[in-house]
Amino acid sequence: MERQEVRTNNNVVTKSNILIEANYKLTITEQKIVLYLVSKIRKDDDDFKTYTLPIKQFYELLGYKGNPKYSEMKKITKNLIGKVVEIKEEKKLKQMSWLSYVEYNENDGSVNLSFDPRLKPYLLQLKREFTSYKLKNVMELKSGYSIRIYEILKKWQTIKVVELPLKELREMVGATDKYHEYHNFKKRVLTSSQNEIEERTDIAFDYEEIKKGRKVVSIRFMIHSKNNTIKQEDEIINQNDDWFESLYIQLHHTFKQHNYTLTKEVVERWVGLADKVWSGNKYVEVNKLTQQSFQIDNIKNHIAFITYILNEKVNCVENGTSHYQVSVESVAKKGIRKEIIPSWFENYKVVENTKQPDSDPSFENTRLDEMLKGFEKQLNKFETPI
Template structure:
């Protein structure tokens, strides 16, 4: 990996922030190209003053995008080269603009990686945003299989809070980059709108319905009704604040507040270092030692354990912390709602799902199952003993 580059991190929880002006622009971009752009954008920190250079693992990207193409390595070389080519789009002011997505794209032969960096002219669209913009979790679009679905998701997501949005048919075709394809309404509806409605509803945190508006005998516009999807749990938010409000990163503030509750004064530098291992890992580890007096140096402990969680090298001490998290979760979920004199013992099968789900955040599914098989009875006994003590 080149000096000064960062490894591109692929996580469903990564936040993609885009200026609404680039979301509203008319341009055509392929499926994988859109995912590359979104993934790079999701690695930008609100505190970044300039674009960073990232190393993208082709193999990891192939797995996360669900691609089975045997030519993915050569395809990726072609894709990043395409992203370096200037393209024209109509900006929010109606002006034709020519720009390139990437200023650097190096295919590292033999390493299975690509080194990429956004073109500096994209700063107004992705960095230090000072106008309305939309934020969503990367997990919303990374598994979509249609480039039109991704574009339509972003267009509707930017209006999610307003519940309705209407496009003229010509404007919608232009924004989706359809060009001359599917000139007949029935084909456009079936191949793009109906397909996107099904895919977005199954894989993202919004759902939509649409109706047509006619002008004479012809369809002139499409009206979308947008609402949150209760069946997909990916936390998202649409941001319409100035940059001064954006820089105070949600996750940093959350960790600072939790630290204050634990009596820890955490600098943003320390928190940023922790967050590279994932918010869930940081919060879980902090909660696991919250009431543990045996940890003399909580900040040092967390800093040393997090890399092991990231690499699935869970120490015995960290393993015990994770088990205690399961114990607390289950006990809280089964606290009697009223005073009782007797409680039923919880069977291990009732605890197993919760335990394996928590273990899997820190290790592979196979390792999580193996840990349950080794510690399941012990965990069940501890939970039941603590619940029994609660009423005596």
Template structure:
């Protein structure tokens, strides 16, 4: 299985929990390391490095701080699953380790959660880890997963009540106008800008109250005129520039951009600046697409 592939049971996709964008990236990076074709136990420790967070869009200057703070918060996080009419609460992780000298942390998932994130053969959802790299809203990542779950259909209706429960909003954003602005609009804007999906939605009312959101979505069109493609400048987010700059610097095609014995870190910084320049960005576009960038 592709190491960039996230696989989750649908129960986890629809579970009730709250994780920040950084916490979700840590969990997703660790899930990518779980073998999907063999039995595993809760004895396994899955490493997540600063470099992996940078590839997922966390800024290089704050990546290690975000990694340490995120894993400390994650240790106390729980998830509420509904299984056969039973509500079950479990922890995401049972142990964390810090390897400061290597810029790496280790996650040992809790035993109860493992069946829902490993060795899945039915009722699961999968997507590429790079799909959510530019999304810095925790709500955005969750809503993206809820939509990808229905990718073959292209539509999904969710009640406002269930969305609030899945996102564990509690008393947060009690007015629908605030919920719409802070949760739905923020998520949809980021999904449309950074993910492979193009999303729109409509509100459905019961009486005078908005009770349901109907999302409709499709993959972004890939049929772009070649000449227009050559002239087009893509305004990448800081998260995308960090992720793709760190990947592009390791391609042999761009080794000539380095002077002398420059390190990968120096070359990556140079390429990140070039990605912000309309004239210099063009040379990277074909390679960006090979790395998963969707225009």
């Protein structure tokens, strides 16, 4: 087989978003092996290849110095074959290995590695809902937690804000059996990764702790690109141009956390309104508006609330006034008028969850065939006398 020189400057890692958010626990060395192999996949490959790598250069790539120690390398790859990745998809839990085959060629100092074929749907011929980034960013990281958080945040880089339940975040970064006390998790995983990612990669992030009582239940990440504009040569990193799908997934996740159901129909309407206000930045602004609304305690119907704000902002733009006068805080204080809600909203069917928030008892009597009556009750909670 042809010997391949190990270079990483222009290599790009591309994974399906499902695999980005999978649960697994790999050492920093194991992660770098997997990511390097992923970066060798080409977008037109229809099957996995067996990659033959020079062991000496591969050894150096992983951060080791001196001559390769075959016994050490064999131990690393043997352990990696035994590591399992868990993928949650369509109410199924799939467990599979990363590698299916490793072969050492001591005569010419090379190693052959092959992916498990069951990973094909998550690494080959990806057309939508995937994330790409340059391999050189993660190869410079020294912590496995930093690599996983970097990958997760790259998925949401275009949306800029993502809130993840603490339990799910622990599972994704492989820290379910360590740092059980939150303050240790914060120090060893969050803060450490924050510093390293900012220092060594193309993004940075801030985060907020979302609490239920005194307990931290979620982490809200705010993602920042180090460049104000995305350079043309880096556009490959953002090949996932399906912003709507990314936005809907995030908003659906947020609403689900608060025991609400959100449909694509509503998000499509929001994006249509937001386009009249922010144009190309509409997806980011809709996500930001939604996250802000859930920080206000007295909002009973977030769908009506967000719809009202967007409609009011459109009115401002059409009337030639500044839409910044309409904000989450100002609307929450004064309430909303139901006649401002557009006609399409009246046709939106309430989808009832099995468990509704205790703070919103009016949901108990809402039925699909009583949608107008149900919305009347919801909108009355925001209404102020005119």
